[in-house]
Amino acid sequence: MPDQLDAVPDHASEAETGPAAGTSRDAAATPDAAPYDALLLLSFGGPEGPDDVLPFLQNVTRGRGIPEARLKEVGQHYFLFDGISPINEQNRRLLDALRKDFAEHGLEGLPVYWGNRNWAPYLTDALREITRDGHRRVAVLATSAYASYSGCRQYRENLAESLAALEAEGLRPPRVDKLRHYFNHPGFVRPMAEGVLRSLAELPEEVRAGAHLAFTTHSIPTAAADTSGPAEGHGAGGAYVAQHLDVAALIAEEVREATGVADRPWELVYQSRSGAPHIPWLEPDICDHLEALHDAGAPAVVMVPIGFVSDHMEVLYDLDTEATAKAAELGLPVARSATVGADARFAAAVRELVLERAAHERGLAVRPCALGLLGPSHDVCPVGCCPSRAPKPAAAGADSPYA
Numbered sequence: 001m002p003d004q005l006d007a008v009p010d011h012a013s014e015a016e017t018g019p020a021a022g023t024s025r026d027a028a029a030t031p032d033a034a035p036y037d038a039l040l041l042l043s044f045g046g047p048e049g050p051d052d053v054l055p056f057l058q059n060v061t062r063g064r065g066i067p068e069a070r071l072k073e074v075g076q077h078y079f080l081f082d083g084i085s086p087i088n089e090q091n092r093r094l095l096d097a098l099r100k101d102f103a104e105h106g107l108e109g110l111p112v113y114w115g116n117r118n119w120a121p122y123l124t125d126a127l128r129e130i131t132r133d134g135h136r137r138v139a140v141l142a143t144s145a146y147a148s149y150s151g152c153r154q155y156r157e158n159l160a161e162s163l164a165a166l167e168a169e170g171l172r173p174p175r176v177d178k179l180r181h182y183f184n185h186p187g188f189v190r191p192m193a194e195g196v197l198r199s200l201a202e203l204p205e206e207v208r209a210g211a212h213l214a215f216t217t218h219s220i221p222t223a224a225a226d227t228s229g230p231a232e233g234h235g236a237g238g239a240y241v242a243q244h245l246d247v248a249a250l251i252a253e254e255v256r257e258a259t260g261v262a263d264r265p266w267e268l269v270y271q272s273r274s275g276a277p278h279i280p281w282l283e284p285d286i287c288d289h290l291e292a293l294h295d296a297g298a299p300a301v302v303m304v305p306i307g308f309v310s311d312h313m314e315v316l317y318d319l320d321t322e323a324t325a326k327a328a329e330l331g332l333p334v335a336r337s338a339t340v341g342a343d344a345r346f347a348a349a350v351r352e353l354v355l356e357r358a359a360h361e362r363g364l365a366v367r368p369c370a371l372g373l374l375g376p377s378h379d380v381c382p383v384g385c386c387p388s389r390a391p392k393p394a395a396a397g398a399d400s401p402y403a
Contacts, residue, residue, distance in 0.1 A: 031106040031351075033358045038111050038135040039350075040126060040176070041095060042155055043143040045116030046085025046312060052119065053078045056085075059118040077317045088119070090310035091143070093342035101347040110354070111135075117158050124162040131171050138176045139354050140396060143309045145183040147229040147239040147377070148220055152181070153386040156394035163395055163402050175403070177361075178396035179353045181377035183243045184250065184370045187349025188340055192247075192306060193254040195338035199302045200259065202335045207300035211333075212265045212293055213255070214286060215248040216319065217307025219270035222280040224386075231384030239386075241282070244268050246372040247306050265298075271323070272314045286319065287326045290334070300333035310341045 047056040057071040078085060091114060098112050111133075115126025130138060140159065144151035159176055166173040182188050200208050220228075220240065229239025245268055252266045269289040270282045284292070286303065293301055303323060305315050319336050327334035340346040352369060357379060360366045368376035381397035395402045 031355060032362075033107055033110045033139075033354055035137045035361055036110065036139045036177075036354065036358055038113060038130055038133075038138045038174075039098070039354060040130065040138050040140045041091060041098070041112060041114045041143070042123060042140050042159070043091050043114070043116050044087060044312070045119030045122075046087040047078055047119060048084055048088055050079065050083030053083045056119050077321075078313060080321065081313070081316060085313045086316065087310060087312035088116075090312065090341055091116075094143075094310070094347070097342040097344060097347035098350055101344065101351055105348075105351060107351060107354075115162075117155070123158055124165050127159075127162050127173060127176075128166060128169075128171065131166060131173055136174045138174050139357060140176050140178045141350055141353070142178060145181060145188060145309060146217075146243045146307065147181055147386055149224050149228070149386045149388050150218075150220060151240075151386075152178075152381065153388060153394055153397075156381065156396050156400075157388075157392045159395035160393040160400070160402065164393075173402070176396050177357065177379075178381070179350075179357055180368070180379050181243070182349060182353060183247050184372045184374060184376075185349045185353070186369065186371055187343075187345040187347075187352070189247060189250050189371055190254070191340045191343040191345055192304065192337065193251045193258075196251060196255050196302055196304055197258055199304075199335035199337040200255075203300050203302070203333055207333050209259075209261050210264075210298070211300035211302055212267075212298045213248075213252060213302050213304055214289055214293075215244065215251070215266060215268045215304045215306050216271050216286050217244050217268070217305070218314065219273040219282045219285070221275060222282060225282055228386050230378070230382050231387070232382070241268070243374060244306060246374050248304075250372050251304065251306070271318045286323045290323060290326050290330060290332060294330040294332045298332070300335075301327065303334065303336045305336070305339055308339050309346075310339050315339065 047053045053075040054071060057075055061071065095112055095114055102108055102110055113126050113130055115121055115123035117123060142155045156178060163173040196213065200211060203211055225240045227237050230236055248266060248268050256262060256264060269284050269286050271286045273281045273285065275281055290301060303319050305319060308315055324334060356366055356368055360379060370376040383399045385397065393401050
């Protein structure tokens with residue numbers, strides 16, 4: 001099985017468009033990030049010690065009326081790991097990978113900054129630094145690959161809040177443009193396909209061929225899933241589930257080609273539900289799914305966290321701790337495959353996304369790079385995309401007050 005890692009195809013599927021650099025071939029020949037003069041890595045943030053846990057959770061849930069007792073209960077998950085979420089360290093590694101890739105491909109003049117929504121380094125502080133350093137046009141990479149309110153629009157709302165805060169300080173904030181969703185970019189998909197093959201190799205040999213794949217992502221309210229993506233046009237709403245299904249099918253196909261197992265079962269399942277019990281959320285939950293697979297006689301399972309860019313707390317606790325314990329209770333062999341993290345191919349994909357968007361902004365012909373059936377996502381979120389129940393100003397979209 002380990003030697004089958006080399007069998008993950010390097011060629012694009014018939015649905016992939018564009019050259020390797022993700023822009024028109026003329027634009028890709030000479031890397032040019034103009035009009036962008038900085039890249040901002042925008043992430044969720046996480047505590048880095050026991051004293052950070054409760055304040056961090058208060059930041060995450062501010063305005064939602066969550067009792068402190070409930071926050072302390074959730075905080076116990078973090079204390080299992082000394083109060084440290086791995087997400088910030090994962091982002092530091094990604095920053096290093098991005099800077100290395102940029103330097104090796106002629107973009108050493110494009111500085112990379114980092115800001116979080118819920119913990120230091122905070123987004124407003126990062127944008128203040130960017131502004132004081134004199135940058136005027138910023139590409140933004142959010143560490144969320146899919147369309148949804150919490151995965152896209154909420155980041156855009158946070159950007160608008162921070163830009164407004166800078167204006168209130170008398171600063172002239174830069175323009176920010178969020179890079180498109182990258183769920184089906186080869187640099188995101190293929191590292192995960194290789195991770196599945198490595199996880200299959202970890203299973204006992206006698207159960208590998210029959211192992212099921214459980215593709216996991218964060219559960220969200222069904223109402224939010226139904227309205228995710230553009231509000232009008234072909235496939236209006238429902239983008240969150242559709243995008244995950246497309247990625248799962250891509251990975252399942254690459255695993256099929258690499259292993260020769262033609263009929264390996266797979267399913268998209270969910271984890272990390274945090275809402276009120278009376279509000280419908282996407283199901284089935286991963287632990288319920290493991291029970292169902294055991295009852296149906298599945299010999300083994302590989303959990304594939306396609307909804308997450310890095311191994312942060314919801315991967316370490318919900319999959320590596322809770323779901324793995326459930327599998328052990330059932331006597332069901334299980335393995336968990338890797339997220340893309342700071343994989344060099346993901347860093348290269350980010351570079352390609354920057355060059356692609358920059359070429360588009362300069363009016364050049366652009367052929368975006370995308371695998372699967374859905375094709376490349378939009379560059380600019382349209383009005384009404386991924387709406388919230390209480391609309392707020394959002395930057396980096398067609399309805400942005402900061403165009």
